[in-house]
Amino acid sequence: MEHEGSLSELEALIGYTFQDIKHLETAITHKSFVNEKMVGRYMSYERYEFLGDAILEFIVSKYLFENYQTMPEGDLSKLRSSLVCEFTLSKISRDLRFGEFARFSKGERQTGGANRDSILCDMFESVLGAIYLDGGMECATAYVERFLLQDIEHKQRFHDAKSKLQEYVQKHKINLQYELLAEEGPDHNKQFTVRVVLDGKEMARKVAHSKKTAEQYAAFETLELLHQPTGKR
Template identity: 55%
Template sequence: MVFGENDYTELEKKINYTFKDKNHLDIAFTHKSFVNEYRKKKIPSYERYEYLGDAVLEFIVSNELFKRYPEKSEGELTKLRASLVCEYTLSQITEKFGFGDYLYLSNGEEVTGGRNRSSILCDLFESVLGAIYLDGGIKEAKNYVVRHLLTDIQNKVLFHDSKSLLQEYVQKIGNTLTYREISETGPDHNKTYEVEVVITGADGEEKTYEKGVGNTKKGAEQIAAHKTLLTLGVY
């Protein structure tokens, strides 16, 4: 992929925002591995945009939740915000929009699946938000967050609580819940874990349920728990 040659027309339609300066998008989609591989070209990575987007995201989400839920305490609002801005939630949004297709990556990251890695896709939500803020201001940044993140809040909260909800359900029916690691791949600084849910009945019989993949064991377990709750029809 050659830097600066992305056509963002379809992407802009999906996110409902047209950039005045497309250079903001080029930076927002440039991974640091690409920068390192093409050092002589002095291309900036998305890290500064992600930093800015993270701060803008926290402000917008905090402000919206404060206004929408006047009955909730500070602790409840903090938990709700955490469920909305977690890696899984943000990466699901950017995956749906195909953000990974526009990513400037090194050959090494490309080969190891960086284009679909949830941690990178999560970063892209924030870097694009930072780009929108720089290009269009806080109003457009707010529109992006409200339109694409602050919808279907209840289901997003359920995902965040998946492990505890599944534990409560399994205990209620007298069974035991465990997470079995299937695989651990990648270098130490960038591991990928795959786990599966195993529920053991009172008679000792094990039954395997859904799998989850994540950059941490906890994240993989949470995804597996969420999928299992859906399979079981718990919510």
């Protein structure tokens, strides 16, 4: 099976119906699938991702410029970076189940391509490029606003969680440890369990598809427990 879900189901998840479904097919086709099939009619998502990356930066920049009118340029850049980073975009793509619908070679899927943050991040942008080509800037903007430009402050706090927790423990002279408790599952679907320990006390325990992501979740939850705003010093 090339992908596990139907394209109409994916359209429903992203809230957009394509006039030309080939745009969506291309946006979820990994280069490994193209190389495996060796048929000229297939194209990978890479060119769509290139286009989507530029469109995403424009849409987010315009939104922040219009809605944060007193924020200095440097802070606008930091906020934009927290929104368009790999971690944030891959999380959205994972929630939308892009990895399930994507077309991979058998080997790429078996080795975890469908769960890889870098690929999922690229697919958020390639789908954006596909929507733009199919429906124009208004539809592309609606996609970004629906999935990315909601609860911006929460996304920023989450993005900054590890650095803010580090600042907190340094200020209060607390010993911070991230402990890897378990690494389970096959190579293509690893699950990492990580906990945050402050001065010997467990504060949070989280499970994710990568050690880095589990640490990020645990740091964020720890800051919430400490009632420490992660967006402020």
